[in-house]
Amino acid sequence: MTASYWQNYIDGAFVDGGAGPLDIENPATGEILARQALADAADIDAAVTAARRCHESGVLSAMRPCDRGRKVHEMGIWISHHADEIAEIHTLDVGKPLWESKKEIAGAVRYFEYYGQMAQSLEGTSIPLGGHYLDFTLLEPYGVSAQIIPWNFPFEIAARSIAAGLATANACVVKTPELAPLSSTYLARAAEAAGLPPGAVNIVCGHGHEAGAALAAHERIDQMVFTGSVETGIKVAAATARNIVPNVLELGGKSAAIIHKDADLDLVIRSVRMGIFLNSGQVCSAMSRALVHASRHDEFVERAAELARSLVVGPGIEHPEFGANMGSMISQKQRDRAENLCARAEKEGARACTGGRKLNREGAFLEPTILDKVEPESEIAKTEVFGPVLSVIKFHDENEAVKIANSTQYGLVGGVFTPDIDLALSTSKRMRGGQIFINEWFAGGVETPFGGYGKSGYGREKGREALRNYVQTKNIAIRLNREQG
Numbered sequence: 358m359t360a361s362y363w364q365n366y367i368d369g370a371f372v373d374g375g376a377g378p379l380d381i382e383n384p385a386t387g388e389i390l391a392r393q394a395l396a397d398a399a400d401i402d403a404a405v406t407a408a409r410r411c412h413e414s415g416v417l418s419a420m421r422p423c424d425r426g427r428k429v430h431e432m433g434i435w436i437s438h439h440a441d442e443i444a445e446i447h448t449l450d451v452g453k454p455l456w457e458s459k460k461e462i463a464g465a466v467r468y469f470e471y472y473g474q475m476a477q478s479l480e481g482t483s484i485p486l487g488g489h490y491l492d493f494t495l496l497e498p499y500g501v502s503a504q505i506i507p508w509n510f511p512f513e514i515a516a517r518s519i520a521a522g523l524a525t526a527n528a529c530v531v532k533t534p535e536l537a538p539l540s541s542t543y544l545a546r547a548a549e550a551a552g553l554p555p556g557a558v559n560i561v562c563g564h565g566h567e568a569g570a571a572l573a574a575h576e577r578i579d580q581m582v583f584t585g586s587v588e589t590g591i592k593v594a595a596a597t598a599r600n601i602v603p604n605v606l607e608l609g610g611k612s613a614a615i616i617h618k619d620a621d622l623d624l625v626i627r628s629v630r631m632g633i634f635l636n637s638g639q640v641c642s643a644m645s646r647a648l649v650h651a652s653r654h655d656e657f658v659e660r661a662a663e664l665a666r667s668l669v670v671g672p673g674i675e676h677p678e679f680g681a682n683m684g685s686m687i688s689q690k691q692r693d694r695a696e697n698l699c700a701r702a703e704k705e706g707a708r709a710c711t712g713g714r715k716l717n718r719e720g721a722f723l724e725p726t727i728l729d730k731v732e733p734e735s736e737i738a739k740t741e742v743f744g745p746v747l748s749v750i751k752f753h754d755e756n757e758a759v760k761i762a763n764s765t766q767y768g769l770v771g772g773v774f775t776p777d778i779d780l781a782l783s784t785s786k787r788m789r790g791g792q793i794f795i796n797e798w799f800a801g802g803v804e805t806p807f808g809g810y811g812k813s814g815y816g817r818e819k820g821r822e823a824l825r826n827y828v829q830t831k832n833i834a835i836r837l838n839r840e841q842g
């Protein structure tokens with residue numbers, strides 16, 4: 358049974374919010390699921406103050422890194438013990454199939470394990486300056502890490518930033534998305550269960566324009582990790598710039614798979630399944646464009662449409678196991694936006710081989726959609742739909758494919774399908790993107806750095822590389838009285 362009212366977590370206590378409770382809707386039914394406390398600017402200030410106090414007390418940075426890392430890992434262990442409960446509420450909150458929620462929770466657990474274990478291995482360097490000096494660097498936490506989370510993978514994305522933030526001894530203030538806040542409460546409970554000190558983890562839900570804007574503009578945050586749209590990323594970057602606060606920006610994408618003439622279409626179709634229909638396509642790194650060699654185009658379109666038609670679309674709670682199923686989108690507003698983009702694409706000459714319409718039932722459902730005959734310069738080819746909509750574009754040679762792939766404002770990820778490794782690497786190196794998948798969309802893991810080129814953002818999350826964004830380097834140079842050999 359779902360709790361009816363969910364609070365924020367500030368300074369080690371569950372609290373109400375000054376912006377009043379918000380009704381949280383189950384997008385698969387339109388019913389009110391629960392009420393969430395909403396933070397106002399004063400609550401954000403309280404959370405930042407608590408995090409600041411925690412940081413300045415030295416309790417996190419004085420801990421031996423292996424002990425701090427163990428606490429981070431313990432958060433993950435606690436979450437894994439509550440995974441079924443979290444997955445169920447998550448699915449009711451966001452609409453994705455239950456098996457996808459379980460996968461998201463497992464991904465979050467991996468971040469706590471991975472960064473927990475890594476806490477003890479972050480090291481500075483010593484720099485030779487000749488006999489009269491000893492010089493070395495320390496990697497110090499920024500202090501207060503502010504983190505703004507989107508609604509599409511709210512649990513996993515918050516986990517990746519909290520785990521990296523705590524592993525490097527930062528106190529975290531996490532602004533969770535107002536469309537999907539419920540599961541994040543379990544991150545607060547995990548921090549409590551792991552015995553983290555008050556203020557080390559603060560979980561606060563609020564409206565973007567109110568709580569999010571207050572956090573980004575706050576004078577006493579030291580670092581910002583923002584994941585969301587380009588439009589909001591620009592606002593956050595501008596607000597943090599006024600206080601010279603560095604950012605990691607993980608923004609949107611319009612990523613292309615290049616399917617060469619010798620591609621194994623079985624592999625390609627498996628990648629289409631996950632690439633554009635996972636989470637109803639509401640994935641920043643979704644395969645939203647398939648660029649297909651002209652000689653394989655008809656075969657590809659037929660098989661992609663067959664795949665799309667095979668998916669059973671319905672409430673996520675009915676799908677506990679991986680299979681041919683897809684859940685609802687996050688809201689009717691997002692669904693209607695995606696449907697309108699499809700309708701305009703058809704007016705511009707695209708052909709919906711299948712899908713493109715909302716389902717004739719309650720809930721935020723859109724048919725899995727394959728759009729063929731998409732022009733590379735059309736709106737649908739350039740705009741992030743953030744829905745289960747694959748645009749298919751024909752190409753004739755590698756140069757043309759790369760040119761089309763690189764023709765959007767984004768550069769998040771890309772994919773290349775061919776058994777010819779020389780061709781795969783040559784295409785990969787020419788594609789503009791922070792991560793290129795060869796022969797399997799989403800190949801990688803928590804270990805692999807993730808982030809964008811172009812308007813997809815800057816900085817990297819995931820992998821060892823991400824930790825560099827959570828620490829600042831202090832160089833210490835010692836003048837020695839006696840020259841050392």
Ligand code: NAD
Binds near residue numbers: 607
């Ligand atoms: P969004 O930009 O609308 O919201 C993201 C977060 O920012 C939310 O918590 C929101 O409340 C907050 N926000 C809104 N206005 C704000 C403001 N003025 N100041 C501060 N915070 C504010 O994005 P969304 O709709 O939640 O998520 C979808 C977008 O996120 C897509 O573009 C998607 O591609 C992107 N995304 C990127 C990644 C990545 O890792 N690169 C991952 C997931 C989603």
